[in-house]
Amino acid sequence: MGFEPGAIVFTMLIKGLCLSGDIKKALQFHDTVVAYGYQLNEFSYAILINGLCKVRQTKAAMQVLRKIGGKVIQLDVVIYSTIIDRLCKDKLVTDAYNLYFEMVANGISPDVVTYISLIYGLCLVGQWKEATDLLSEMVLKNIKPDVFTFSTLIDALCKEGKVKEATNVLALMIKDGVKPNVVTYNILLDGYCLINEVNKAECILDNMAQGGVTPDVQSYNIMINGYCKNKMVGEAMNLFKEMHHRNMVANAVTYNSLIDGLCKSGRISYARELLDEMNDRGLPASVITYSSLMDALCKIQQLDKAIELDVKIRDQGIQPDVCTYTILIDGLCKGGRLKDAKEVFQDILIKGYQPNVYTYNVMINGLCKAGLLDEALTLQSKMEDNGCTPSAITFNTIISTLFENNENEKAKELLGEMLARGLLRG
Template identity: 60%
Template sequence: MGETRAALQMLRKIEGKLINTNVVMHNTIIDSLCKDKLVLDAYGLYSEMIAKKIYPDVVTFSSLIYGFCIVGQFKDAFRLFHEMVLKNINRDVYTFNILVDALCKEGDVKVAKNLLAVMMKEGVIPDVVTYNSIMDGYCLVNEVNKAKHVFNIISQMGVAPDAHTYSIMINGFCKIKMVDEALSLFDEMRRRGIAPNTVTYNSLIDGLCKSGRIPYAWELVDTMHNNGQPADIFTYNSLIDALCKNHHIDQGIQPDMYTYNILIDGLCKGGRLKNAQDIFQDLLIKGYSLHTQ
């Protein structure tokens, strides 16, 4: 945020000097202000552009629309969206995606789909980001079957699913306890050569833990580590629920010491010392040989 303010001050200094400010300079600062949620400052700079006859372009408007969306001012975002038409500025896929994603995150998939129709009517081709937002929106309102329908048809439309697409669907199925469907998609993802990311693994690990399939969750933790995907606090929280909820490690579940080391190390780094201590004590009670290597 401090760097954005400094850039804005520099713009003020060079204005009126020999150097003429242009749309690119303004766009850079407007974009940064919007990402810092300083949307009123960004809009003020946009107003100055108009006054100085520096004409905004699609980048200017897209940044402002994004800024208003992330602070929840959708009315202002749509006002700017419609203003683009009045100024004969073509709205591109990035502009549409900003609004589609924001609407879906609010659970307003119906309006997002209407926007998708407008998008195609204007000849703007939706991409995987567009459809990911729609699928995520459906999953957020527990309409996972509708999300799966979108997932099934995008390949027919020439849109290749990516890691985020699969992660959305896997998470959606896990949330409604359809873990087998999630595992099937996970296998399909790997067959297609798409590498799962930390979000993908976390969704599956959480789903497996909550459905009582702890051994498979442990296998995924090892696979995750072997594939170079770092576990994070969400991974650890799922495992904590599985291991510490009743203050015991289920019999018959025998993850190796290396896996426990990963878990305890992660808990300590995340400030969850009590949970780390609980696991450590459980291991002692169970007769594990604890030693440093």
């Protein structure tokens, strides 16, 4: 049966209501349309169900499915797959599978969209083996997986740390004549870097070129970050230079990774040069970038420069976070500048920051090292008043100092409190 002009208009209106989130009105309008004798066909109901699924009204979509199935129209693979996809995205994979089996039992063959949805859902809930089995079933039924299907499974395996298995899927993908794209390769690059197998990631990068796929900025960013995390800053800088030779424009992610790596390897002057280059290019340096530089300055006791950096950050309109200030407080305490550390700590309280347990621990440790036990105990009390629960480190720091100062009774009292809080194990 063809479209009736009125039915088309009504269907579009229903779709609009669904997309605007007015689900109740959409369903009421649908009932009114049907009551007036307009017969909506498979396409119309597919639009309605798709609209419901897009606004995550899966229950309503199921109600429509049950209402029309075998009565108003014959359900098809599009309608089933639409709901299966939404169920999978909502991680309701068991429900999705039940609907899949119902579809098959009704003689409707799943298509590539059905399989992609189920594989994606299984990956979301970490059932990578079942996802791999489903991919094999898909191949056996001569339903050709596309690059997105393979890439979804590869991504899930990598997130599970199953990078070797992910590489096997890549091999299967190539064998089946599906060409991996830059996204596929980037997923594998990231997977190997996450398990600190940067050398194998290098091989993947080489394979990209051999397979006719050109690495993009993200490919280089993944590798540069991987090198920096593995303290291979020289290799990261070589890749950075290679980007320039290839006329690839480095972005903020590139610079942030390099600056962090250079700072951690003690190459602060070079890190500052890159930061200046980043600013000259109009790329936004984040508070994390500045925190990396501040941490490096504090570690080599260039505390005045660290304080200058704090001023510079604020002058540029970047608001330092609790982590940045904690780094500065820790550096000042370890550098014997407790007075300055206390001023910074008080300053962040005045500005309305909520110090975390690590901030308090750093300050308490500084006070204990300076022999200011009463102040340390007072700060621990204030810490709790401000809604921050002391950790085992908090208690250990104070208790150790109390024993060192022969205040054994107070130390034993705190030890008992620590035990009562369940902070002592074994």
